[in-house]
Amino acid sequence: MTSEVENKPVFCTESAKELVKELRASFATGKTKSYEWRLTQLNAMVKMMEEKEPQIVAALHDDLSKPELESSIYEIAMLKNSFRLAVKNMKHWMMPEKAKTSLVTFPSSAEIVSEPLGVVLVISAWNYPFLLSLDPIVGAIAAGNAIVLKPSEIAPATSLLLARLVAEYLDSSCIKVVEGAVPETAALLEQKWDKILYTGNGRVARIVMAAAAKHLTPVVMELGGKCPVIVDSDINLQVATRRIIAGKWGCNNGQACISPDYIITMKDYAQKLIDSFKCELERFYGKDPLESKDLSRIVNSNHFARLSKLLDEDKVSSKIVHGGERDKENLKITPTILLDVPRDSLIMNEEIFGPLLPVFLVDKVEDSFDVINSGTKPLAAYLFTNKKKLKEKFVATVSAGGLVINDTTVHLAEPTLPFGGVGDSGMGAYHGKFSFDAFSHKKAVLYRGFACDAFVRYPPYTRGKLGLLRALFDGSILGIIRALLGWSKA
């Protein structure tokens, strides 16, 4: 089936079906299960990142005007680490885990064996198009699956590059990239997958999960939310400000799922905070941030319009205390801070995903917890304070995917921490070994022998057996002896 406009075949339901069939056949050969195959693929990925770094940086610049450092570090270096960690630990991760057994099943031995789920689908997002495509794939490969990757069409240069690089470096009989937009994604979602990992927004996530429900496919959803930052007084304000800036405008200009979305601070402290921001923002991005090369642009005109709408809302437009300049042609908005925004404004209720930072005021810092908990659970929450009790209350009270105290976003780089959301910010987690686990089935295995066949299990069912069963379940040797001697009640 070809379209009239281009000579490219259209990827429809039939094509998706054929694709899955081909991958299932590849998986059935057992190829992806072998340690050698997994190792080869992972090493090829490391090589790919090393050899093609300039092309990757260029594609990211095309799609997002992403500064070279952000591309090199937050996409490429992080990915290389991910692959290297998997290469180093995969053998250990693949080993069965011994499990304890108890008196009830004596004598027996037990273990938990990791096995691949089969053919998995990874749907990634446009803001970190390399990282969010290939990081899940590390786990999927390490766990021994066959994979289809659907990169985001909103980052077309990286989507195209990914398709080329995956075909060049990896085993195309087992790992494929499908480019496209809504129709192609819909065609893929009609098929039966053994797991789907989706990174994106809540609206599409519901569609993905509903499609998965038809085939009883388990899912991991990496979504977003409004990540709050509580700023207390009596802290090193300069360091705090810089870390917030790094996490906000330093991460794809606020277009990141774990970017600080809004700030909560005390009325008395707000001005000090704003002044610190102004000072550090100028230090980082110069007097005219529209000219700075160190900021990504807004990805496209749709998102530009969306962000403009947030700024233009009546109750909010007068609250801008810094920035607010826009360049529609070049899709740029300067780092913008708004002070004392109303709780019911759009900007305080939608995930911003851009360079606007509202500051919401409370009387005392403890009031911030109610503000956060009155919204949906975010992917991350941040607190800057030196007070031990406040840290404890924050950790105990705030429900979010992950928490960071006295910094922002860095937990992403920590592979020993599971990365994922809760409630509206998602379900499931990955990174490090959690990626391997996300794409594995943990099969329980019980080994029994023929000795000591417990006659109490079988009919005829007598009162004596009832008594023995009680004792067996209680795990009491004495009880068992008594029951055997007929001394306990049935």
Add this chain to the structure above:
Amino acid sequence: MLSSMEKSIAELRETFKNGGTKSISWRKSQLKALLQLINQNEDSIFKALDQDLGKSPVESYRDEVGVLKKSVTYTLSCLEKWVAPKKAEVPLLFFPAKAEVMPQPLGVVLIFSSWNFPFTLALDPLIGAISAGNTVLLKPSDLAPACMSFLVETIPKYLDNKAVKVLAGGADIGERLLQLKWDKIFFTGSPRVGRLVMAAAAKHLTPVTLELGGKSPAIVDTLSTTPSKAKVTAKRIVGGKWGPCTGQACIAIDYVLVEEKLASTLIELLKKTIKRFYGENIKSLKNISRIVNKHQFQRLVNLLKDPNVADSIVYGGSVDEEKLVIEPTILLDPPLDSEIMSEEIFGPLLPIITLKNIEESINFINSKSNPLVIYAFTEDDTFKKRILSETSSGTVTFNDSMVQFLCDSLPFGGVGQSGFGRYHGKYSFDTFSHEKSIMHRGFYPEIEPRYPPWTDFKLLFLKLAYQFDYFGLILLLLGFKRS
């Protein structure tokens, strides 16, 4: 105007929001109360199970009461350990930093249980939900009405009504519950309803655990070892088929695979064992449950209607519609495309499929969707390894049946069409928890290269930092590396 159902759920949300279920002491008190409920009402529980399913007290203790007591006791002894945050290693680069993972309750959870083990499948997930600090709405199956009534009446007498509620009713109540927003749904039942539950959950992005079923096979390769092992094999097959609720169990043996030349030996052993356990014929049937209701009875009878299937019956086949009893029935090589070989049987009919070579069982099992459990009676270690690596199932049990259910250290759940998610032991606690990552950082030292404006030096610094190349970093800082 809120319905009473919505008011109940609002109360559960309020209780959770106010922190009523967070403390370890609350959780322990609820678990102890549950233990008391079971201990003080054993006779009523036995009575309800007899009424709904014809279960004998020994079967009820072995499969329901005993399992639950063990579960609560184990959870009580481990709870403090499970609730404690777990330290996570942090690389030197982040010094001084502390990282940990802390389990948190999800919130308000919904548990749907099934009719075949109406106590175990309702209260075992409940133990997990309470231990993890959630508020719970339990919806037992109305197909086991005496058990459901017992739960509705008795749970409020022992547990915190503001945090744990039980709702009676049928499919319509279930549907209404699914329209609402939950923080987790735990479902035990059929794949068909599992799809509906997940589709409803998708609207609210509610995570789900689906404990479904499938055709759990038993591979038999131990008949030519010793007579005693062959006898034990037969006992365990019979015990694993008709023992749990007369085959109406997700982990009951659905069908058997055996080599052609050993089929008659197996059938003789099974017949002897069945007679010894359950009686000579349908009139003298004892020590066995009955079929839950007319609908299931008719479904099972229909499986035998196909003349080719009926012809393959080598033992049993008699039914008593009034008493809802079907005697233990063995079939030898029914047609592979018959319903009895494509649908989950969930009843007292046992097809035996013969193969030329027992190794063919692997391909046979792989031609069907992933079962909840594969039972393999074999002493051949190579064969065991092949079964483990070439088939996929929730669990594999070697040389026995059913007992994996009792292992608190083994995750209990399916894969593929047999479900996803798992529970039992700590897995129950985990399934109702969110593992929250926490990172504590200090204000010092500061790593300047984190911040713009970007320079080549900063780029190189960060590259080395991300590789944890501490030596390279030192060289760079001392000016011995060029950017």
